[in-house]
Amino acid sequence: MDKGKGKGTEQPPTLPPLTFSPTAFGYGQAIWPSTAPDDTADTAGPSSFRSVTTAGPSSFSSLAPLDLISVPIPPEPAITTPPAIPRPLGHRRSLPSLTGSHNGKSKFRMKMNSSTLARKLLFKKYDGDACPTPPSSPTDGRDFDPGAGSCFAPWRNDSALALEYGSLPPLKGRSNSFPFPVSALDLIPASTEDVFAPILLVVRNYFDDVLPRELRVHIMLSLIAVHEADHACAVVDGTWSVAKASSSRNKWVGRDKALRELVRFSRVSRSWQELVFDGQIWAELDLHAFPLLPKSLLLRIARAAGSFIKDINVAGHVNLHSGTLIDVTDSLSALTVRSGSLPFTHLTGVNLRGCSAITTRSLHHLLIQSRALERLCLKGLTAVTNTTCDIIGVYCTRLAVLDLGRCPNIDAGGIRSLAMTAESRGEYLLLKELRLSGLKHIDDNTMAALGHAAPYLEVLDLSYVRQLHNTAVEAFVACHDEEEDVDNGFKIVCLNAREAGRNIDESNKYRRRVTxxxxxxxxxxxxLTDAACSNLAHSVPELQYLELAGIGSSLEDEGLIRLLNTTPHLKRLDLEDASAISDAVIATLTPALPEEQDAEDPPAPESPLEQLIISGALEVTDDALLALIRGCSRLTVLEADNTRMGPAVLKAFVRAARRRALANAKLVAVDCRGFGEALMKDLTAHTRPRLGWRAYGARGLRYLDARDGSVEDFKLGQDECDPARVVVKTFYGWQTVDAVQAGREKRRKARTRRAANESSTSSDLDDAAGRGTRWWSPGGRRSGANSPPALAEVTTNEGCNIM
Incomplete structure (x- = not known):
């Protein structure tokens, strides 16, 4: 109804109702309604649906491939594949895309998209004999086999394979006009897992799963032996040199390197961590090479190993505090068996040398719980007091090695208390090695108590004991009312006045204890004087090392000769600064050389003397030294600096050492005026100025080693690490060392200067500027990149030239 002026509202276009004939895909039987107002069958136009019978470019004759659908459904094959869930696809090709004509395809798709005609045609079910349409969706539950070579299944080459669409899930994103799943991916079964996830390659761990734990621990433990053997082989084979030893990579070798590797292995896994910190590996906790070891790692090892640890060596750990030592002691302590008894450790050796931060309380806490101690080193600790000696005497009854040298807070009273504690139990001290260097307030009673309570002593260090008298030495070996105890090795010898060093007129017998x-x-x-040597005569028959250095002129021949005549096994004798001794002492050490010896006579025993130090003995002559060199075939070290030794002794010693093939032979002749530069040049081929050793600790000494191949250094010096060469320490030898060091420094500066020149001359322009302005550059430096450019008119020929 028209409500006013203007054009009325247009109604939307409407189509007449559609009528359908029985559906069949043969185009010869289809009756298509026309969209034109008239129903003339002979009308042909581009928009007519009845032009299917007309051959034209716009007709539906281009859809001829669809005739393949009209073939009857073949029977099911005898063998069918099991139902498989196809993999859904994200994109499917539609039916019009399979046609060959592009012109008709576009019109057909436009019409079909504007209505549901195609969907109704394809999904409508018919009754009777009409040919049924193939299922357009997997939900229809009907089977269809397009056959091998069909355009709908071009991948098929076996007609016996049947596609069971009944088990296919709905395909998302697929065109509704396409009835067949013609993709090869439809045959791939679907999976709930991520198909793009990488396949895990399971590698069986035979080390952790197959090998027993004891074998795995043994493998870790053998790592230490392997590192020690490798280092020993490198030394023997000649591949270990000073340059390698001085490298930071070789700071730790042998066992120390193996311990570092084991700690690194603990980061691999939990199982390896348990193996690395097993108590069998850390039975000997030697950490002296790691003075900066963290407290956490030390406690970790102590807690993991526990009572397995038998020996602990933390020498040089200045950061080891008392609290840490107490925690370590508690970690090493085993549980008590009886209630009320003290816990105890299984430690047999403890070395705390240099641990200056520990206190007396923490030290006593360790000693009280270490009842099985056999070796204890507390050298130089301020925490050691006389009470410490009492605790050692009460709790550490198995102690065999004790080092209390240079402890400032103990004196002779603590040693006397230690000896009396053992006597009160009716026992002897089991000490075999006792070092009391620098002990204060020592007297005769202390030495007598020590000698009686410790009959098994083999090493006694009383150096730098300023109050030690001759009578104290005599009290140490004196024996009054004691009887011999052969079972415990307690022997007594009776001496007359002459043998004891007394006056001949005396008729008393002197009983001495044989140590x-x-x-x-x-x-x-x-x-001390030589009388102390007389007091020791016949009491030390097993003596091998005797050190009497620094006593001075009070040490004379008489007592010393009496002692040397009763020590047939002496290997080392240190008489430094004994200026009063003469050739008689040297003759005592020299074995008699038989002038005429029959073939039936047994050979004369060789002298065991290996080292002799007589520095400052001005009365000793060359003849005595020459006889000593010829008679002592094992003499390796002769230190006779500041004496009257001449060139003949030097030549004889070098010749004898080479003939006897003595390794690391050494002759010290500093301040001997008989040696000249010409003599040292004649012996250059067989001598060396220093006794070099290959280790990281000797890197500062910079020894000259032939294994490093320093050809330039050998023009000035000799190989200092060759054991076949004789070490000769003289004034000219030190000059050789200085010359080698100066040559190395000169070459180093030359390399540094050359490198600086190369870096500064990066371009030709910089080179020309540097050469032209060097004469006025401060310090002779060439112009760098930041320096102003040289003037063009200034050349090298103009200006000052310093000749």
Whole structure:
């Protein structure tokens, strides 16, 4: 109805109702309605649906491939594949895209998209004999086999394979006009797992799963032996040199390197961490090479190993505090068996040398719980007091090695208390090695108590004991009312006045105790004289090392000769600064050389003397030294600096050492005026100025080693690490060392200057500027990149030239 002026509202276009004939895909039977107002069958136009019978470019004759659908459904094959869930696809090709004509396809798709005609045609079910349409969706539940070579299944080459669409899930994103799943991916079964996830390659861990734990621990433990063997082989084979030893990579070798590797292995896994910190590996906790070891790692090892640890060496750990030592002691302590008894460790060796931060309380806490101690080193600790000696005497009854040298807070009273504690139990001290260097307030009673309570001593160090008298030495070996105890090795010898060093007129007998001392050090005991040597005569028959250095002129021939006549096994004798001794002492050490010896006579015993130090002995002559060199075939070290030794002794010693093939032979002749530069040049081929050793600790000494191949250095010096060469320390030898060091420094500066020149001359322009302005550059430096450019008119020929 028209409500006013203007054009009325247009109604939307409407189509007449559609009528459909029985659906069949043969185009010869289809009756298509026309969209034109008239129903003339012979009308042909581009928009007519009845032009299917007309051959034209716009007709539907281009859809001829659809005739393949009209073939009857073949029977099911005898063998069918099991139902498989096809993999859904994200994109499917539609039916019009399979046609060959592009002109008709576009019109057909436009019409079909504007209505549901195609969907109704394809999904409508018919009854009777009409040919049924193939299922357009997998939900229809009907089977269809397009056959091998069909355009709908071009991948098929086996007609026996049937596609079971009944089990296919709905395909998302697929065109509704396309009835067939013609993609090859439809045959791939679907999976709930991520198909793009990488396949895990399971590698069986045979080390952790197959090998037993004891074998795995043994493998870790063998790593230490392998590193020690490798280092030993490198030394023997000649591949270990000073340059390699001085490298930071070789700071730790052998066992120390193996321990570092084991700690690194603990980061691999939990199982390896348990193996690395197993108590069998850390039974000997030697950490002296790691003075900066963290507290956490030390506690970790102590807690993991526990009572397995038998020996602990933390020498040089200045950061080891008392709290840490107490925690370590508690971690190493085993549980008590009886209630009320103290916990105890299984430690047999403890070395705390240099641990200056520990306190007396923490030290006593460790000693009280270490009842099985056999070796204890507390050298130089301020925490050691006389009470410490009492605790050692009460709790550490198995102690065999004790080092209390240079402890400032103990004196002779603590040693006396230690000896009396053992006597009160009716036992002997089991000490075999006792070092008391620098002990204060020592007297005769202390030495007598020590000698009686410790009959098994083999090493006694009393160096730098300033109050030690001759009578104290006599009290140490004196024996009054004691009887021999053969079972415990307690022997007594009776001496007359002559043998004891007394006046001949005396008729008394002197009973002395025969000790087991092998090493006795009385160096720098300034109150001693040769009478102390007479008191030791016949009491030390097993003595091998005797140190009497720093006593001075009070040490004369008589007592010393009496002692040397009763020590047939002496290997080392240190008589430094003994200026009063003469050739008689040297003759005592020299074995008699038979002038005429029959073939039936047994050979004369060789002298065991290996080292002799007589520095400052001005009365000793060359003849005595020459006889000593010829008679002592094992003499390796002769230190006779500041004496009257001449060139003949030097030549004889070098010749004898080479003939006897002595390794690391050494002759010290500093301040001997008989040696000249010409003599040292004649012996250059067989001598060396220093005794070099290959280790990281000697990197500062910079020894000259032939294994490093320093050809330029050998023009000035000799190989200092060759054991076949004789070490000769003289004034000219030190000049050789200085010359080698100066040559190395000169070459280093030359390389540094050359490198600086190369870096500064990066371009020709910079080179020309540097050469032209060098004469006025401060310090002779060439112009760099930041320097102003040289003037063009200034050349090298103009200006000053310093000749």
């Amino acid at each position: 087991r001392l092998r090493h006795l050090s009385l160096s720098s005991c300034v109150l």
